[in-house]
Amino acid sequence: MYRIIVLAIICVACNTNGNHRQSPSADPLLPFFKQRVNPLLQNLETAAAKKILDSLLPYIKEKDNYIDMCSWLRCMAVVYQLENKLDSARWYVDRSLQLALEKDTTQRQILAGKIQTADIMGDQHSLDSAVRYGREAYFMAQKIDTPGLPLICLKLYNIYEKIGDLPMQKKYLFEGFKRSTSPKHKTVFAVNISEYYEKVNQVDSALIFFQTLMKDTSFSNPYYNAVRYENLGTLLSKKGYLKEGLAYQLKGMQISRELDELSARYYYNIAATYLKLGQYLKDEHLLDTALSLASHEKNWALQKQIWRAKAANLTLQRKPWQASAAKDSAFSYYDKEVDSSAIGRARELEAKYSLLEKDLQIKSLALSNQESERTRERQRNAIVQIICSVVVLGIYLYWVWRKKQYKMSIREDNLRQQLLGGQIKSHFLYNSVDGLLELIENGNTRSAVNFIQRLTQLLRLSLENARQPFVSLKNELHALASYLTLQQVLSGNQFDFHIEVEGLADQRAILIPPMLLQPITENAILHGFAGQQEKGQINILIQKDHKALHCVIDDNGRGFQVAGNQSQKRSLSTLINKERLEILSRQTRTHAKLKIIDKKETTGKAGVRVELIVPYQSPVIKKNGKRVESQQQF
Amino acid sequence: MNLTTPLKVIIVEDLALLRQRLERLLQKQPGLVVTGSCGTVDEAIALINNRKPDLLLLDIELPDGTGFDILEQISVPAKVIFLTAHNDYAKQAFRCGAIDYLLKPLNEEELGEAVQKVINAQPLLREQIDIAGNSFREKKVPENIVLRSRDFAQVVAVKEIAYLQGEYGYTTVYLHDGKKLVTTSYLKEYEELLSDETFLRPHQSYLVNKLYIDRYHKKDSIIYLKDAIQIPVSSRRKEMVDQYFKKL
Numbered sequence: 068m069y070r071i072i073v074l075a076i077i078c079v080a081c082n083t084n085g086n087h088r089q090s091p092s093a094d095p096l097l098p099f100f101k102q103r104v105n106p107l108l109q110n111l112e113t114a115a116a117k118k119i120l121d122s123l124l125p126y127i128k129e130k131d132n133y134i135d136m137c138s139w140l141r142c143m144a145v146v147y148q149l150e151n152k153l154d155s156a157r158w159y160v161d162r163s164l165q166l167a168l169e170k171d172t173t174q175r176q177i178l179a180g181k182i183q184t185a186d187i188m189g190d191q192h193s194l195d196s197a198v199r200y201g202r203e204a205y206f207m208a209q210k211i212d213t214p215g216l217p218l219i220c221l222k223l224y225n226i227y228e229k230i231g232d233l234p235m236q237k238k239y240l241f242e243g244f245k246r247s248t249s250p251k252h253k254t255v256f257a258v259n260i261s262e263y264y265e266k267v268n269q270v271d272s273a274l275i276f277f278q279t280l281m282k283d284t285s286f287s288n289p290y291y292n293a294v295r296y297e298n299l300g301t302l303l304s305k306k307g308y309l310k311e312g313l314a315y316q317l318k319g320m321q322i323s324r325e326l327d328e329l330s331a332r333y334y335y336n337i338a339a340t341y342l343k344l345g346q347y348l349k350d351e352h353l354l355d356t357a358l359s360l361a362s363h364e365k366n367w368a369l370q371k372q373i374w375r376a377k378a379a380n381l382t383l384q385r386k387p388w389q390a391s392a393a394k395d396s397a398f399s400y401y402d403k404e405v406d407s408s409a410i411g412r413a414r415e416l417e418a419k420y421s422l423l424e425k426d427l428q429i430k431s432l433a434l435s436n437q438e439s440e441r442t443r444e445r446q447r448n449a450i451v452q453i454i455c456s457v458v459v460l461g462i463y464l465y466w467v468w469r470k471k472q473y474k475m476s477i478r479e480d481n482l483r484q485q486l487l488g489g490q491i492k493s494h495f496l497y498n499s500v501d502g503l504l505e506l507i508e509n510g511n512t513r514s515a516v517n518f519i520q521r522l523t524q525l526l527r528l529s530l531e532n533a534r535q536p537f538v539s540l541k542n543e544l545h546a547l548a549s550y551l552t553l554q555q556v557l558s559g560n561q562f563d564f565h566i567e568v569e570g571l572a573d574q575r576a577i578l579i580p581p582m583l584l585q586p587i588t589e590n591a592i593l594h595g596f597a598g599q600q601e602k603g604q605i606n607i608l609i610q611k612d613h614k615a616l617h618c619v620i621d622d623n624g625r626g627f628q629v630a631g632n633q634s635q636k637r638s639l640s641t642l643i644n645k646e647r648l649e650i651l652s653r654q655t656r657t658h659a660k661l662k663i664i665d666k667k668e669t670t671g672k673a674g675v676r677v678e679l680i681v682p683y684q685s686p687v688i689k690k691n692g693k694r695v696e697s698q699q700q701f
Numbered sequence: 702m703n704l705t706t707p708l709k710v711i712i713v714e715d716l717a718l719l720r721q722r723l724e725r726l727l728q729k730q731p732g733l734v735v736t737g738s739c740g741t742v743d744e745a746i747a748l749i750n751n752r753k754p755d756l757l758l759l760d761i762e763l764p765d766g767t768g769f770d771i772l773e774q775i776s777v778p779a780k781v782i783f784l785t786a787h788n789d790y791a792k793q794a795f796r797c798g799a800i801d802y803l804l805k806p807l808n809e810e811e812l813g814e815a816v817q818k819v820i821n822a823q824p825l826l827r828e829q830i831d832i833a834g835n836s837f838r839e840k841k842v843p844e845n846i847v848l849r850s851r852d853f854a855q856v857v858a859v860k861e862i863a864y865l866q867g868e869y870g871y872t873t874v875y876l877h878d879g880k881k882l883v884t885t886s887y888l889k890e891y892e893e894l895l896s897d898e899t900f901l902r903p904h905q906s907y908l909v910n911k912l913y914i915d916r917y918h919k920k921d922s923i924i925y926l927k928d929a930i931q932i933p934v935s936s937r938r939k940e941m942v943d944q945y946f947k948k949l
Contacts, residue, residue: 559717597764
C-alpha cells in the first residue's frame with residue numbers, strides 16, 4: 068500500500084518538477100501528463116496509460132522537445148516498472164537519461180532520470196548502483212532543486228532499507244521529513260518513521276518523536292493529522308498509557324473516517340488498546356470489523372494477527388473453544404500468508420517467465436516469418452532465374468540448332484554436288500584413259516593430243532567447278548562441250564551435238580550451278596544412243612529469261628521405250644538433278660523446273676526432250692571492277 | 702592348250718573406242734580369237750547364244766544393265782573376266798563371289814596374265830555369279846560368300862566363319878565346326894570385305910569373328926574363342942582391342 072503511494076508520488080514529483088522548470092508559456096503537455104496519465108498510474112491501470120502514451124508519441128516526436136521526450140520516456144519507464152518489467156523500464160529510463168545528458172542544460176531532466184534509475188535499480192536489487200544514482204541525484208538536488216529533495220530522501224531511505232543500513236535510513240527519513248512541505252510527503256515520512264522505530268523497537272524514541280510532532284502546530288493537514296494521532300495513540304497504548312492512547316487513536320480514526328481512509332490496521336490497533344483496557348466485547352467487535360476489512364484488503368498477515376488477537380481476547384473471556392478455533396484460523400491464515408507469498412512469488416516468477424517466453428516466441432516467430440519470407444523470396448528469385456536461363460538457353464540452343472541445320476543443309480548440298488561431280492569424274496576418267504591409250508597405241512597422235520587437251524579442259528573446269536556452288540555459264544558450256552567431244556571420241560562418233568545460246572551477250576555474267584546439263588546429255592548418250600544403228604544427235608538450246616535460263620536438251624535416241632534397269636538409271640540421275648534444282652530454287656527463291664518429255668508421245672518421233680528452268684545469279688562486282696569469278700578463259 | 706582350236710572370245714564393252722582396244726589387245730594373245738563384240742546387254746545375250754564363246758570379257762556397267770544380267774540369262778558355260786572402271790561395289794561383289802576382274806584403264810600385261818589364269822581355271826559356278834550379282838545389286842556383303850582356292854570354290858555363310866589366318870598370300874578360313882579352308886586371297890581382302898561390326902583384327906595374321914570370342918585375357922594379350930582356341934593380340938593392335946572390349 069505504501070509502495071503504491073510512493074510510486075504515485077514519484078510520478079507526480081517528476082512531472083511536477085518538470086512543470087516547475089517549464090516557463091509559463093510552455094505547452095499543455097505536462098499538465099496533460101499530470102491530469103490524465105498520473106491517475107491511471109496511481110490506479111495501476113498501466114494498459115490504459117500505455118495506450119495514451121503511445122498515442123502521444125507521434126505528437127512528441129513532431130514537437131521534438133527533449134523535455135517532453137524525457138518526460139514521456141520516464142512515464143513509459145514507470146508504466147513498465149508498475150508492470151514489473153524492469154528491463155524495459157530500465158531501457159526507457161536509460162534513454163531518457165541519455166537524452167537528458169545530451170541536451171539538458173538545467174540538469175533537471177538529468178536529476179529526474181537519475182532518481183528514476185536509482186528507483187528501478189533498487190527494484191532490480193542492484194543496490195550499489197541504486198545508491199550511487201540516488202546520491203548523485205541527492206547532491207544535484209541540493210544544488211538546484213530543494214523542493215525535490217524529500218522525494219530523493221525517500222528513495223534513498225527505500226534503498227537503504229533494502230540494504231538494511233539503519234542509521235542511513237534514519238538519516239534520510241528525518242531529512243526528508245524536515246524538508247517535506249506537502250501533507251502527503253509529510254504523512255508518508257511520518258508513517259515511515261513510526262515504522263522505522265517499530266522496527267528497531269525504540270518505542271520511546273517514536274513516542275518522543277510523535278509527541279514533538281503534536282506540539283508542532285506549524286503544519287496541519289487532515290491526512291497528516293490522522294497519521295499523527297493514530298501513531299501517537301498506538302505508541303501510547305503500547306507504552307501502557309491506555310486512556311491517553313485510546314483518545315488519540317479515536318481522534319485519528321475520526322479524521323480518517325471523514326477522509327474515508329479507514330483501514331483494518333486502525334481497527335486492529337484500537338482493538339489492541341481496548342483489550343488492554345479489559346473491554347473485551349468492544350475489542351472483539353473491533354477485531355471483527357478489522358477482520359472483514361483485512362479480508363477485503365487481502366492482507367493475510369494482518370488477518371493472522373487479528374485472529375491471534377481474537378484468540379487472546381476469547382481466552383481472556385474464558386471461551387476456550389472459540390479461542391482455539393480463532394487460533395486455528397490464525398494458524399490457517401499464517402499458512403495462507405506463507406502460501407500466498409510463496410505462491411505469489413511463484414506466480415510472479417511464472418508470469419515473468421511466461422511473458423519472457425512469449426516475447427521470445429514472438430521474436431522467434433517474427434524471425435522465422437522473416438526467414439521464411441526471405442526463403443520464399445529467394446525461391447521465387449531462383450525460380451525466375453531458372454526460368455529465364457532456361458528460356459535464354461532454349462533460344463540459344465534453338466539458334467545454334469537452326470544455324471547448324473542451315474549449315475548442314477548447305478554442306479549437304481555442296482557435298483552432294485561435289486560427290487556427284489567426283490563420281491562422274493572417276494568413272495569417266497578411267498574410261499577416258501583407256502580410250503586415250505587406244506588412240507596412242509593405234510598411232511592416232513593428232514586425235515590423242517586433241518583428246519588430252521579436251522580431257523584436261525574438262526578436268527580443270529570440273530575441279531574448279533566442284534569447289535564452287537556457282538560457275539559462269541561460259542565455263543559450264545565449255546566443260547559440257549569438252550565432255551560431249553570426249554564422249555563422241557570414246558563412242559566412236561556415235562553421235563553429233565550442237566550447242567546454241569540465244570540472246571546472251573556475256574555468258575560470263577550468268578552464274579549457274581555446275582554439272583546440271585552434263586548428266587542429261589550423259590543419259591542421252593548412254594541410254595538413248597547405245598545399241599542404236601543410226602547416228603545420234605543432241606541439240607542444246609539455251610535462252611535467257613528475266614531471272615532464269617531456259618534450257619532444252621533434245622535427242623533422237625531410243626526414248627523411254629526400254630523398260631527395266633535402264634529407265635531406273637535414268638530416273639536416278641533425274642532425281643538427283645531435280646533435287647539439285649530444288650536446292651537452287653530454295654537458295655535463290657526463284658522458280659526452277661525439270662521436265663522430261665518422251666517425244667514419241669507428243670511428236671511421234673523417237674527421242675527425249677528435257678526442259679530446264681535454271682535460276683541464275685549475277686556475279687558480284689569487286690572494287691577493282693573485276694568479277695569475283697576468276698575462271699580460266701578459253 | 703590346243704593350238705588348233707583357239708578359244709573363242711566375246712567382248713562386251715559399251716564404249717566403241719575401248720572395245721576396239723580390247724579386240725586389238727586380245728588378238729595379240731596366243732590361242733585366242735575374238736569372235737564378236739558388242740556394247741549392250743541385249744546384244745551380248747544374242748551374240749553369246751549365237752557364237753557360244755569360251756571366254757567372255759564383260760564390262761560390269763552397261764547402258765542397259767550389268768555384266769551379271771548377261772551371265773544370268775545365258776545358258777552357255779563360259780569363263781569370264783570382268784572389267785570395271787573403279788567401282789567399289791563392283792569390287793566388293795567380285796570378292797564375295799571370288800571372281801577375277803580387271804580394272805580399267807587396261808594394262809596389256811595384266812590382261813595377258815588374267816587371260817592365262819582364267820583359261821586354266823574352272824568355269825564360274827552359278828553360286829558365284831548369283832552371290833556376286835546380288836551383292837552388286839544390293840550394294841552390300843551377302844550372308845554367304847564364296848571361298849576359292851586353285852582347286853575348289855565353296856560357299857560359306859559369313860556367320861559360320863570363326864576366324865581367318867593369313868600367311869604368305871594364302872588365307873586359312875577356320876569355320877566354327879572345325880573345318881578349315883585354304884584360299885588364295887590375302888587376309889587384307891577379307892578384312893576389307895567383312896565388316897568391322899562382326900570381325901575384329903587383333904593381329905596382322907588374324908581376323909576374328911566377334912560372335913565366337915569367349916573372353917579376352919588382357920594381361921597375356923590373348924583372345925580365347927569359344928572352343929578354347931587362342932588368338933594372339935599384337936602390341937600394335939592391343940590398344941584398339943582394349944578399346945573394343947572396354948566398350949562391350
